[in-house]
Every structure is written in C-alpha cells, then in structure tokens.
Amino acid sequence: MHAVVLHAFGPAENLTYETVPDPEPGPGQVRIAVRAAGVHLVETKMRQGVADGFLPPLPELPAIFGGEVAGRVDAAGPGVDPAWVGRDVVTAGGRPGGYAELAVADVTAVHRMPVNLDYDAAVAMIVTGCTTLQFLDVAKLTAEDVVLVTSAAGGIGRLVVQYARGLGARVIGAAGGPAKVAAVRELGADLAVDYDEPGWERTVAERLGGRKVTAVLDGVGGDKARATFGLLADGGRFLSIGNASHQPADPDPRLIEERALTVTNALLVILERGHERPEYEARALAAAADGRLVPAVQTFPLAEAAAAHAALESRRTTGKVVLVP
Secondary structure, eight states: OEEEEESSSSSGGGEEEEEOOOOOOOTTEEEEEEEEEEEOHHHHHHHHTOOOTTSOOOOOSSBOOOOOEEEEEEEEOTTSOGGGTTOEEEESOOBSOSSBSEEEEEGGGEEEOOTTOOHHHHHHIIIIIHHHHHHHHHHTOOTTOEEEEESTTBHHHHHHHHHHHHHTOEEEEEESSHHHHHHHHHTTOSEEEETTSTTHHHHHHHHHTTOOEEEEEESSOHHHHHHHTTTEEEEEEEEEOOOTTSOOOOOOHHHHHHTTOEEEEHHHHHHTTGGGHHHHHHHHHHHHHTTSSOOOEEEEEGGGHHHHHHHHHTTOOOBEEEEEO
C-alpha cells in the first residue's frame, strides 16, 4: 500500500509518500480501506519532535501518523464477526495511522457510519466533533448567553458557532483574515470580526451596544485571548478550548477575583473524562448525520500530506484538514 511515513523528526517535508507492506488485522481487529484520514494539529507538533505533558508520547520512527480514519472494512481478524467486512466505518483508533491506504483498528473502537454521512464528514466528527461536544457540555451555554468564539473558522470553532446559534444565543465569531471572517458570517454568527485587525475588541464592544459577553470559548490563547477579558461581563466565564498561538492567556488573578470570572481549561476537564469519549463520538456522528452540526472540511491528496501539515501550521486552512488516498 501507499502511506506517508516520517523517518526523522523535523519540518513538514520530512513526511514522505512511499510504498510499505499492507497491515494485517490481528485478533479483535478489522482492516479498513481508508477513504478519508483526519489530520490533527497535535500531529504537527509530534512530527517536529516536540514532547510535553499535553501531547501523546513521541512515536518510534519510522512512523505513520493519523488515528482518525473513515473507510470500508476489507478484512476481519481472528475472533471478529466476518459480517463487518464491507461495512462503512469510522474510528479514532486507526493503527498504523490513517495517513495510508489501509489501517487496522480494534473492532471495539469502530463506529458504523450513519448512512447519510460521507467519509470526510465522519472523520471530521470522530475527534473534532466529539471534542466540541465535550467542550460544550463544560460551557453549559444557554439561549440567554452572549457567546464570543475565537478561532471561529477552525474545525471546532465552526461547530461551536453552529451549536450556539441553534440554542438561540447571540454569537460573535472572531477569526483571522477576510476569507475566514466571511466564512464565520456565513455560519450565521450575529457578528464576525477579524482579530488580526487592531482594535477588534473595541468593534465588538461598540456593536454590542452596552451588552457584555457572558461566555468566551477561546481557541487561540495569547494576546487575543487576553483581549476578550475586557468584553466579559462580571460573573462571565472564559473557557480555553485550544491554544493556536502557543502562548498562555495569563489573565490577571486580581481581575478574575474582583469580577467573579470563571476561567476553565476545558481541555484538562475533558482529559479527565476520557472514559466518556465513545458516547461523545456517537453523539457527534449523529449530530452530523441529522444536520444539526455541519463540519467544514479541507481535503488534500494523501500524497500531499506534507503540504497539509504546512498549511495547518501556518493557519492557512479552514475547518478540518482531511487526507484522501
């Protein structure tokens, strides 16, 4: 089969498209003919050789990245019902990774795909959608909220905007650049702003006309996250759901106490609830299948995985990045 292999940690061009042996499913496993494979920002850090407490352990090299896989089962291992063969499935546990034409997964980690969901959307929802729903359960948004979403054109941000709009909340989406702002506006955000423009937070305050933001879901960190605290109402809540800038928000503890703000690292919360992921995966797939949440997908050919990594790292992508063999 063809696969994208990393032989040495480093830049995106270290990902090479080559021929490797086909994997065989072991006991309790199925083999999947991959139709779509998700690319995660974490994988760009692992490719560089970055190791810290918030990332999975670095793999032994050579390695094939990508656990998010959708496709059709073409073989079943010992102990697996042969009826799985021919079924369309999606999993977050592909091994070796999904940057390949074939991947294996434990049958217990596989979901049957809803009939009206395509491979790209399924692979976008199995991790990105699942994680979004977990964040939203922490946020506890209601129709009364004024919600500010940063990185609103990203895979998670877009789903948060849709969910909040569906509740009836007032939604402000902040993203970088005119194209991404236009995409957020098309999602139905009440206000879409470019946070690369100086003074964007003043624009938000003016457009709110005296109202205050009650909930921030921040996927950026750094200066852009800090700017949102001036928009929060007393008693408001700030949830960190990502850190695209790789910089901490570092809010002033006195400000938090004086204004009774709640600051939550939502990623740490959901990591503590890892046992709940299968339930959230199923909920995410169902939400996409019935149209409540529609993921944005940007596809790259499998052979161009290096270009996909480079685009994701430079924040030139919109929505979920997916490789297609």
